[in-house]
Amino acid sequence: MDVKAYLKEEKKKIDRYLDRILFSDPACRGRALLEAMAYSVKAGGKRLRPILAVTSYRACGGPGGEDIYPAACALELIHTYTLIHDDLPVMDNDDYRRGLPTCHRKFGVRRATLAGVGLLLAAFETLGRSAESLGLSPDARKKVISSVAAATGGGGVVGGQVVDLESEGKEVSEETLNYIHSHKTGALIRVSCTLGGRLARAHEKKLAALDAYGGGIGLAFQIVDDLLDIEGDFKELGKGVGADQARGKATFPGRYGIEQSKRLAFAAVERAKAELARADIDSWEMLAEIADFILTRKS
Amino acid sequence: MDVKAYLKEEKKKIDRYLDRILFSDPACRGRALLEAMAYSVKAGGKRLRPILAVTSYRACGGPGGEDIYPAACALELIHTYTLIHDDLPVMDNDDYRRGLPTCHRKFGVRRATLAGVGLLLAAFETLGRSAESLGLSPDARKKVISSVAAATGGGGVVGGQVVDLESEGKEVSEETLNYIHSHKTGALIRVSCTLGGRLARAHEKKLAALDAYGGGIGLAFQIVDDLLDIEGDFKELGKGVGADQARGKATFPGRYGIEQSKRLAFAAVERAKAELARADIDSWEMLAEIADFILTRKS
Numbered sequence: 001m002d003v004k005a006y007l008k009e010e011k012k013k014i015d016r017y018l019d020r021i022l023f024s025d026p027a028c029r030g031r032a033l034l035e036a037m038a039y040s041v042k043a044g045g046k047r048l049r050p051i052l053a054v055t056s057y058r059a060c061g062g063p064g065g066e067d068i069y070p071a072a073c074a075l076e077l078i079h080t081y082t083l084i085h086d087d088l089p090v091m092d093n094d095d096y097r098r099g100l101p102t103c104h105r106k107f108g109v110r111r112a113t114l115a116g117v118g119l120l121l122a123a124f125e126t127l128g129r130s131a132e133s134l135g136l137s138p139d140a141r142k143k144v145i146s147s148v149a150a151a152t153g154g155g156g157v158v159g160g161q162v163v164d165l166e167s168e169g170k171e172v173s174e175e176t177l178n179y180i181h182s183h184k185t186g187a188l189i190r191v192s193c194t195l196g197g198r199l200a201r202a203h204e205k206k207l208a209a210l211d212a213y214g215g216g217i218g219l220a221f222q223i224v225d226d227l228l229d230i231e232g233d234f235k236e237l238g239k240g241v242g243a244d245q246a247r248g249k250a251t252f253p254g255r256y257g258i259e260q261s262k263r264l265a266f267a268a269v270e271r272a273k274a275e276l277a278r279a280d281i282d283s284w285e286m287l288a289e290i291a292d293f294i295l296t297r298k299s
Numbered sequence: 300m301d302v303k304a305y306l307k308e309e310k311k312k313i314d315r316y317l318d319r320i321l322f323s324d325p326a327c328r329g330r331a332l333l334e335a336m337a338y339s340v341k342a343g344g345k346r347l348r349p350i351l352a353v354t355s356y357r358a359c360g361g362p363g364g365e366d367i368y369p370a371a372c373a374l375e376l377i378h379t380y381t382l383i384h385d386d387l388p389v390m391d392n393d394d395y396r397r398g399l400p401t402c403h404r405k406f407g408v409r410r411a412t413l414a415g416v417g418l419l420l421a422a423f424e425t426l427g428r429s430a431e432s433l434g435l436s437p438d439a440r441k442k443v444i445s446s447v448a449a450a451t452g453g454g455g456v457v458g459g460q461v462v463d464l465e466s467e468g469k470e471v472s473e474e475t476l477n478y479i480h481s482h483k484t485g486a487l488i489r490v491s492c493t494l495g496g497r498l499a500r501a502h503e504k505k506l507a508a509l510d511a512y513g514g515g516i517g518l519a520f521q522i523v524d525d526l527l528d529i530e531g532d533f534k535e536l537g538k539g540v541g542a543d544q545a546r547g548k549a550t551f552p553g554r555y556g557i558e559q560s561k562r563l564a565f566a567a568v569e570r571a572k573a574e575l576a577r578a579d580i581d582s583w584e585m586l587a588e589i590a591d592f593i594l595t596r597k598s
Contacts, residue, residue, distance in 0.1 A: 032461040033453040085416070090408045109389045110464050114457050117384070117416065121452030124423050128444030145427030145444050153420030154332040158413050162331045165409050 003289035017069040036115035049075040049192040056196025070130040077123035084116040151191035160184030169248035190214030209279030216272025223265040226251040302588035335414035348374040348491040355495025369429040376422035383415040450490035459483030468547035489513030508578030515571025522564040525550040
């Protein structure tokens, strides 16, 4: 199947499972919160993280059927939490996201703050319930929750956000720029890939390859994001263009220039694909196509 | 052992494990965050939730040793997250907590917001790693993470916070007041008790009794909290007295008056103890003493 058709079809399935989690799952009780949570989840997005989990799961020979989807959707709930909190006035203070008013512009800061945390917790509630149903080894099971929590917390996304916010308006070193992006964006993308592998009961060697693959495409994804912030337009991105620059954010084009940034993204994708090939992953073609697709995305 | 001596001794052990989690555990990587996370965790507190987990674990015949402590400490990390976010300017806007400047007064709103989420994630990382080491049945294991996430999220603490904030300055019904407190305070106390039971592999009947016990002492705890807000003084409480009243918060004395509130708290503790007696919990004496202690606490 063509990668674009694949992404579209998977997005549809994931949206259906997200709906189910939001509207019929005990994880999302609390009507006052649900409206704000659902608003941000349903505001769109490529569903890249759950798609990576599902695709990695299949690439490692995970059994058919749709058992993997709830756990994969947990990653999108976590991703949406990071977007809501990133947009808050005390953080990036963004008014638009994906072409719509941000959660706090729509529901106020209080409810947006709580909706973000509500999504995070719904993700762990969902993960806790679904990890078991996939019949993992005790060792893999133990790692499912703690690896996702680690990728999201102070050693992952949240840690990257702290350094990002504290670096605004400063000249950052190459090391700091890499730290910010490998944590803020990279950690959740990496764990999406390894989660799929773990749920398919892949061995350590394959998990290490999926982790390296996730690291490569996560870096490429962030560089393309930075480039789109400069070269994109509002309609395609759904958020203000040039916002990162105006804010003095640490970006790849800001540090390396546009051409060198493009070369870095290309090299990262090549490395990602080479990792898959080396690790004897059963059927990694679609993961390779997704890696290529990340370089050409327009939104 | 006398209940006060027991609480003091357990608090010491829990503080040691909290230190270990904060300062040597991968769950708390990210130095920039750690300072703010540790500040709030180490600002004190009775460690009631972990103590309830440890005591419930023992009451249900959980094996000796200290394997239970990391999981129990996860509850204190979650509790500290709720305090940090409750104090934020967009929430209750409190300047002092336990006699010290609140996290955002000390580190700024950005870092406090992220430190709260960092603690929440460290809790799930810790839980994910420790649930397995206690050798639970698959069914109990599945419930460990999802029950704690559910008690914290939109159907628990966060759901109660939303309704609380939306009720400020309004006349609230008995039903709403109960909803707020059974969720905002009660849910985490209840799950502390059932978590201890689950980790000791207690059967459903005992878990239901621990849940009801937790509900009773959680209600009593909240009523006493409201009363201390009126009758306590700053030195004992470490926060402004009368702050709830000034803010138009929904409180038990506000709705029922002081004397009737005291009667409600007393009755809730009696019910809690009766539940334990009925359920054939192996050794519930200390849980009963903790319930009584909650009525007499001064801070």
